Every structure is written in C-alpha cells, then in structure tokens.
Amino acid sequence: MSRKISNENLKKLNKFPVEIIMSGENLVNIKSLMTSLSKRKIKTILVEGGGTVNWQFIQNKIFDEIFITISPFIIGGTDAITFVQGKGFDKIIKSPQLRLNSIKKLENHLVLHYTKV
Structure with a gap:
C-alpha cells in the first residue's frame, strides 16, 4: 500500500x-x-492491478509472465482506464519482448498467456 x-x-x-x-x-x-x-x-x-500498477511492474521489468483475458464486453471511452497507464514506451524497441505461450478458451472468454523473452 x-x-x-x-x-x-x-x-x-x-x-x-x-x-x-x-x-x-x-x-x-x-x-x-x-x-x-x-x-x-x-x-x-500475483499482481491484479490497474493500469498504473501494471505500468510500474512493466516499466521496472519486474515480471516474468502476463495473462490477458479478453471478454465479450465492449467498454471504454476517452476516459477509460487502459491495461497500462502512465508514460508508456515511445518506441516499440523499448517495449519488453513477449512470447505468446498459450491461448485458452474459458466459456466465452479468451486467456492469453505471455512470457518475457
């Protein structure tokens, strides 16, 4: 906290x-x-954070894997919270490289499992 x-x-x-x-x-x-x-x-x-917490872990390279769930809901808007809040990376080369390890279907959802390369 x-x-x-x-x-x-x-x-x-x-x-x-x-x-x-x-x-x-x-x-x-x-x-x-x-x-x-x-x-x-x-x-x-296990980190179940919002965009700000996610960014802190990604920015500091303190993660080994990421699970992203895609659900059948359309939400958002100009003030919506994103997966990563904060400065972000200005160039793709600065972004951590990820490998897609698996895709699982859970009822009407997809769970993507990535690991850091």
Whole structure:
C-alpha cells in the first residue's frame, strides 16, 4: 500500500489476516515493495492491478509472465482506464519482448498467456 490509503480503507483491510506493507507516498514504490517481499523469502506474486500498477511492474521489468483475458464486453471511452497507464514506451524497441505461450478458451472468454523473452 502507499501511504495515501485512507484510514477507512486501512481499517477494512486490517480486519483480514493479512500483513500490510507500506511502500511509497502517493503510489506504491514497486522496487521497495519487491525488496521487502524478497527479505520475507517471497519469490512469486500475483499482481491484479490497474493500469498504473501494471505500468510500474512493466516499466521496472519486474515480471516474468502476463495473462490477458479478453471478454465479450465492449467498454471504454476517452476516459477509460487502459491495461497500462502512465508514460508508456515511445518506441516499440523499448517495449519488453513477449512470447505468446498459450491461448485458452474459458466459456466465452479468451486467456492469453505471455512470457518475457
């Protein structure tokens, strides 16, 4: 969590048997968080983030694989949140290279599994 979390949301989280790690002021400091997790011998995590969190992991090259689900819903608009929010890469050559490993059909959805090359 970043220190920006409201007291109300922090109280809600404290009701669960979880350890809350504060890392960063306005946004989660991903590098600091990963260092903290490593010290706890945690080597694998699942990130279910929004565009800002996704960008932080991609920008810092702190990921091994990405799963993208394509669902039969059309949403969006000019203010829609995208898979990656933030600066992004200005050239394709700067973007991480990914390999498509599998495509799974789950009912009316497709799950694409990519790994970093």
